Amino acid sequence: xxxxxxxxxxxxxxxxxxxxxxxxxxxxxxxxxxxxxxxxxxxxxxxxxxxxxxxxxxxxxxxxxxxxxxxxxxxxxxxxxxxxxxxxxxxxxxxxxxxxxxxxxxxxxxxxxxxxxxxxxxxxxxxxxxxxxxxxxxxxxxxxxxxxxxxxxxxxxxxxxxxxxxxxxxxxxxxxxxxxxxxxxxxxxxxxxxxxxxxxxxxxxxxxxxxxxxxxxxxxxxxxxxxxxxxxxxxxxxxxxxxxxxxxxxxxxxxxxxxxxxxxxxxxxxxxxxxxxxxxxxxxxxxxxxxxxxxxxxxxxxxxxxxxxxxxxxxxxxxxxxxxxxxxxxxxxxxxxxxx
Amino acid sequence: xxxxxxxxxxxxxxxxxxxxxxxxxxxxxxxxxxxxxxxxxxxxxxxxxxxxxxxxxxxxxxxxxxxxxxxxxxxxxxxxxxxxxxxxxxxxxxxxxxxxxxxxxxxxxxxxxxxxxxxxxxxxxxxxxxxxxxxxxxxxxxxxxxxxxxxxxxxxxxxxxxxxxxxxxxxxxxxxxxxxxxxxxxxxxxxxxxxxxxxxxxxxxxxxxxxxxxxxxxxxxxxxxxxxxxxxxxxxxxxxxxxxxxxxxxxxxxxxxxxxxxxxxxxxxxxxxxxxxxxxxxxxxxxxxxxxxxxxxxxxxxxxxxxxxxxxxxxxxxxxxxxxxxxxxxxxxxxxxxxxxxxxxxxxxxxxxxxxxxxxxxxxxxxxxxxxxxxxxxxxxxxxxxxxxxxxxxxxx
Numbered sequence: 046x047x048x049x050x051x052x053x054x055x056x057x058x059x060x061x062x063x064x065x066x067x068x069x070x071x072x073x074x075x076x077x078x079x080x081x082x083x084x085x086x087x088x089x090x091x092x093x094x095x096x097x098x099x100x101x102x103x104x105x106x107x108x109x110x111x112x113x114x115x116x117x118x119x120x121x122x123x124x125x126x127x128x129x130x131x132x133x134x135x136x137x138x139x140x141x142x143x144x145x146x147x148x149x150x151x152x153x154x155x156x157x158x159x160x161x162x163x164x165x166x167x168x169x170x171x172x173x174x175x176x177x178x179x180x181x182x183x184x185x186x187x188x189x190x191x192x193x194x195x196x197x198x199x200x201x202x203x204x205x206x207x208x209x210x211x212x213x214x215x216x217x218x219x220x221x222x223x224x225x226x227x228x229x230x231x232x233x234x235x236x237x238x239x240x241x242x243x244x245x246x247x248x249x250x251x252x253x254x255x256x257x258x259x260x261x262x263x264x265x266x267x268x269x270x271x272x273x274x275x276x277x278x279x280x281x282x283x284x285x286x287x288x289x290x291x292x293x294x295x296x297x298x299x300x301x302x303x304x305x306x307x308x309x310x311x312x313x314x315x316x317x318x319x320x321x322x323x324x325x326x327x328x329x330x331x332x333x334x335x336x337x338x339x340x341x342x343x344x345x346x347x348x349x350x351x352x353x354x355x356x357x358x359x360x361x362x363x364x365x366x367x368x369x370x371x372x373x374x375x376x377x378x379x380x381x382x383x384x385x
Numbered sequence: 386x387x388x389x390x391x392x393x394x395x396x397x398x399x400x401x402x403x404x405x406x407x408x409x410x411x412x413x414x415x416x417x418x419x420x421x422x423x424x425x426x427x428x429x430x431x432x433x434x435x436x437x438x439x440x441x442x443x444x445x446x447x448x449x450x451x452x453x454x455x456x457x458x459x460x461x462x463x464x465x466x467x468x469x470x471x472x473x474x475x476x477x478x479x480x481x482x483x484x485x486x487x488x489x490x491x492x493x494x495x496x497x498x499x500x501x502x503x504x505x506x507x508x509x510x511x512x513x514x515x516x517x518x519x520x521x522x523x524x525x526x527x528x529x530x531x532x533x534x535x536x537x538x539x540x541x542x543x544x545x546x547x548x549x550x551x552x553x554x555x556x557x558x559x560x561x562x563x564x565x566x567x568x569x570x571x572x573x574x575x576x577x578x579x580x581x582x583x584x585x586x587x588x589x590x591x592x593x594x595x596x597x598x599x600x601x602x603x604x605x606x607x608x609x610x611x612x613x614x615x616x617x618x619x620x621x622x623x624x625x626x627x628x629x630x631x632x633x634x635x636x637x638x639x640x641x642x643x644x645x646x647x648x649x650x651x652x653x654x655x656x657x658x659x660x661x662x663x664x665x666x667x668x669x670x671x672x673x674x675x676x677x678x679x680x681x682x683x684x685x686x687x688x689x690x691x692x693x694x695x696x697x698x699x700x701x702x703x704x705x706x707x708x709x710x711x712x713x714x715x716x717x718x719x720x721x722x723x724x725x726x727x728x729x730x731x732x733x734x735x736x737x738x739x740x741x742x743x744x745x746x747x748x749x750x751x752x753x754x755x756x757x758x759x760x761x762x763x764x765x766x767x768x769x770x771x772x773x774x775x776x777x778x779x780x781x782x
Contacts, residue, residue, distance in 0.1 A: 048599055048603070051595060051599055051628070052595070052596055052599070055593050055595045055596070056593070058593070059592050059593045062592060207425075210425070210429065214430075215429055215430030215433075216430070216644045217615055217616035217619075217644060217648060219647065219648050219650075234627065305592055308592065308620075309591070309592050309616065309620055310616040310619070310620065310648060312616055314427070314589060314590050315590055315592075317590065318588070318590040318591075318592075319590075319592060349593065350593055350595070350596050351596070352596075353591075353593065353596035353597055354596035354597070354599060354600055355600075357585040357586045357587070357596070357597050357600075358559065358586040360586075361559075361588065
């Protein structure tokens with residue numbers, strides 16, 4: 046029984062980590078049709094950025110975002126080359142964005158890398174990475190087929206991973222937990238970090254619900270997800286919706302990386318597997334429904350934990366095999382319907 | 386028109402003079418070394434220090450006064466066995482190298498085996514698995530100048546017997562490093578009278594290590610052996626502590642790095658780690674075989690790349706380059722081989738490697754025989770260390 050509880054709590058904790066990634070995947074997929082293979086890399090960028098702050102260093106993410114942002118601004122400027130007022134606006138917004146990011150990093154470092162400030166600033170930097178990636182890789186091929194978009198995201202994954210390896214090296218870095226406290230619940234020791242992961246995940250899910258139901262931007266995103274053409278005709282900018290979805294997704298995945306880093310250290314290889322497991326969870330909801338995706342990651346996390354206990358050599362195979370019955374079940378009835 | 390023909394005449398004359406000058410100097414024989422390492426991809430954390438050491442050896446050999454010149458041709462295989470095979474084929478056929486230093490990983494080393502054997506090109510591998518050089522009669526052209534994982538397992542079993550422990554639970558990486566180590570343990574444990582507890586697998590990128598740790602604690606082992614790299618090796622140990630295991634933990638060479646120590650702070654005290662001589666260099670007795678070579682390597686390497694940078698992997702790269710040069714030296718001294726004949730030179734190099742005896746390296750004396758293509762002795766090449774106060778301390782026995 047103790048073993049069961051131990052495995053279950055750890056399974057749910059990992060499930061919550063995958064859950065944030067699954068939510069990101071669903072947001073990106075519904076709004077932009079991209080099944081984002083690169084989503085796990087934002088997890089790694091979140092963890093590595095936080096680790097850099099903990100070492101009182103300027104995170105390499107800043108350079109990446111500024112460099113990418115400059116490229117975006119140049120592309121935008123080229124598009125607007127005949128409209129001086131738009132050019133001016135692009136220059137102004139870019140300068141403000143760069144100043145805000147640099148200012149945030151400076152403030153964080155000036156505060157001797159205060160933990161909460163470091164978290165917030167890392168989150169800001171990683172969130173900024175999302176729109177940059179969207180502008181540079183997705184927007185040019187906005188009307189391509191879903192397969193092309195998936196292949197682009199595979200390329201993005203390779204580039205981001207390679208960049209991180211160059212910028213940070215392969216060495217794992219320790220990241221201190223939010224708090225070393227915890228409490229004994231029966232035989233199981235619950236660390237503050239695990240509770241924090243669960244709390245943040247729950248908060249994000251609730252926040253997302255409020256955002257989609259009650260805010261204008263959220264409603265616009267939902268409209269784009271339901272019918273892109275229709276949304277466009279109603280005056281919703283598909284481009285802006287895409288930028289917003291990538292920013293949100295990067296933010297959630299980055300948060301998941303920062304939360305999990307104290308448990309597994311920050312290293313450049315951590316992202317991909319977390320991303321894939323989040324993906325398996327999200328397939329439960331067909332990369333489209335939030336509640337089913339959450340159920341999916343809870344199952345993936347627990348199965349992961351129990352498989353590692355009873356058959357550790359096959360744990361990943363068992364988790365990834367889960368995708369087969371899910372795909373069969375999800376696709377079966379729909380086929381029948383289309384036949385009729 | 387006349388000016389142009391004058392210029393071309395002068396040019397021709399200059400060319401002739403230059404080639405004369407080149408011929409006037411007696412040409413030194415050239416040793417061509419091919420290098421294929423994983424400078425990028427999954428194994429780059431191992432491949433990069435290896436490559437830095439080979440680059441340093443190239444720089445040193447370029448300045449040294451030798452009766453021959455050494456030319457290095459390096460390729461990156463991106464940790465991909467297919468790319469390793471292509472690179473080796475290119476080295477052998479286009480670059481006409483005499484010997485290949487390849488590869489960083491075990492899968493790559495096994496993949497290039499056929500190319501090496503069919504083209505009869507000798508090689509020195511840096512991969513951990515014993516299967517990359519053993520059995521020697523099927524790996525005629527492959528040598529290794531550093532300890533294998535089988536030796537690491539034997540070192541572990543030495544330690545377990547020394548402590549009169551009975552039951553060993555173990556955790557292996559779920560890649561070629563872990564697979565090969567696990568096979569070695571399964572083969573050697575019964576003979577050593579050691580009972581094997583649960584055998585668990587972990588990946589470097591796992592997020593949850595508690596399940597495996599729980600299973601191990603429930604089997605009440607005397608010793609837990611962890612055969613994977615950082616950070617998984619550290620996280621596994623942390624999970625063991627969390628589920629209440631308080632016994633001895635022995636870590637493989639995959640944890641013999643500064644990164645492992647920095648992750649654990651003081652929480653790792655009492656852990657045993659199988660290391661390489663380079664890790665405990667300053668603590669080794671002065672009469673340790675190869676100590677002078679080791680000191681020289683550490684001084685040269687850290688002089689170039691920074692203090693504390695010399696590690697097991699860079700030492701392996703350094704040794705491989707030096708063993709190759711030593712073999713070529715002995716080929717030249719015997720004066721039997723026609724160096725213009727590529728095939729004959731390769732074969733002579735292979736024979737020189739196989740008959741090499743008692744040469745110093747960073748892991749003790751290196752010597753090969755037709756039945757032994759692993760050049761080193763495990764007692765010297767794999768010192769046991771204990772972590773005390775956040776550093777590796779050589780244990781004496």
